[in-house]
Amino acid sequence: MQLRINNLSKTYSNGKQALKDISLTIDNGMFGLLGQNGAGKSTLMRTIATLQDADQGSILLDNLDVLRQPEEMRKLLGYLPQDFGVYPNVSATEMLDHIAGMKGISIRKERQEAVQELLQRVNLYDVRHRKLSTYSGGMKQRFGIAQALLGNPRVIIVDEPTAGLDPLERNRFYNLLSEIGSNTIVILSTHIVEDVSTLCNDMAIIGGGSVLQAGSPSEIEQMLYGKVWEKEIERHELPHYQQTEQLISSRFHSGRLLITVLADGIPDPSFREKSPTLEDAYFALLANCFPALQTV
Numbered sequence: 015m016q017l018r019i020n021n022l023s024k025t026y027s028n029g030k031q032a033l034k035d036i037s038l039t040i041d042n043g044m045f046g047l048l049g050q051n052g053a054g055k056s057t058l059m060r061t062i063a064t065l066q067d068a069d070q071g072s073i074l075l076d077n078l079d080v081l082r083q084p085e086e087m088r089k090l091l092g093y094l095p096q097d098f099g100v101y102p103n104v105s106a107t108e109m110l111d112h113i114a115g116m117k118g119i120s121i122r123k124e125r126q127e128a129v130q131e132l133l134q135r136v137n138l139y140d141v142r143h144r145k146l147s148t149y150s151g152g153m154k155q156r157f158g159i160a161q162a163l164l165g166n167p168r169v170i171i172v173d174e175p176t177a178g179l180d181p182l183e184r185n186r187f188y189n190l191l192s193e194i195g196s197n198t199i200v201i202l203s204t205h206i207v208e209d210v211s212t213l214c215n216d217m218a219i220i221g222g223g224s225v226l227q228a229g230s231p232s233e234i235e236q237m238l239y240g241k242v243w244e245k246e247i248e249r250h251e252l253p254h255y256q257q258t259e260q261l262i263s264s265r266f267h268s269g270r271l272l273i274t275v276l277a278d279g280i281p282d283p284s285f286r287e288k289s290p291t292l293e294d295a296y297f298a299l300l301a302n303c304f305p306a307l308q309t310v
């Protein structure tokens with residue numbers, strides 16, 4: 015399947031333009047949508063999930079006009095929203111059974127089988143009778159994936175799924191997502207670069223409601239090849255480099271400050287060349303180093 019987003023724009027009633035002429039093509043597999051808080055990710059996810067309208071543009075899932083035929087889209091969709099809301103005082107089994115009913119699995123035995131199978135898949139089978147309100151953050155997210163997978167959706171949208179998870183739970187969640195079949199479109203919206211570099215074969219970086227860059231993670235990294243340089247400096251030297259170089263990041267490393275800069279050639283012999291990472295590309299785009307990237 016292919017999801018084609020064409021020239022999508024949305025301005026909220028307070029005048030905030032959250033989406034500016036977004037066009038993206040998303041094929042089967044794991045697609046990462048990377049952007050800072052407020053970039054427009056949730057607005058885009060909710061629009062694809064037919065939970066809100068766009069002002070302009072279209073979304074096509076193969077031949078299905080998503081915005082004009084929302085009911086049809088919903089039959090093909092699994093959605094894990096950023097905020098799943100209140101976790102009620104019912105067990106995972108009861109809740110999944112209820113959601114399966116709403117998704118149209120009307121035969122009781124079929125529903126029970128689907129629920130048991132999913133509980134095992136997300137590793138919640140042993141705690142299936144516990145109230146959802148007592149689940150940890152990671153367990154809640156795994157429950158969220160289970161409900162999104164009910165009814166074998168062809169498009170799965172997961173909005174900021176790993177925010178707030180500890181490293182172990184994040185890893186479990188990665189494993190779970192990576193097991194979803196390759197004949198499904200999975201859109202993962204996140205501000206965490208590692209989520210995308212670990213899981214996704216295709217991605218887009220969005221900022222200020224626009225697509226800043228789209229491609230595979232390695233293609234985006236390669237755009238910076240031969241242009242990223244790093245150096246350890248003293249803290250008091252930072253303002254100097256902020257003024258003289260295109261600084262894309264600075265962070266502490268073994269008690270000293272490690273700066274990363276973007277430049278066509280080595281800024282001075284004290285710098286060393288760095289293999290570009292997706293994080294470098296992301297920071298470069300956010301730091302508005304577009305002209306340098308576009309020249310590649």
Ligand SMILES: Nc1ncnc2c1ncn2[C@@H]1O[C@H](COP(=O)(O)OP(=O)(O)OP(=O)(O)O)[C@@H](O)[C@H]1O
Nearest residue numbers: 026028030032049050051052053054055056057058
């Ligand atoms: N209902 C709304 N009314 C007005 N402005 C909104 C509304 N929803 C979102 N916005 C604004 O639109 C912009 C994009 O928000 P959106 O939630 O899509 O971003 P995001 O990338 O998902 O960020 P976050 O992860 O913080 O939700 C932000 O400036 C936000 O404040």
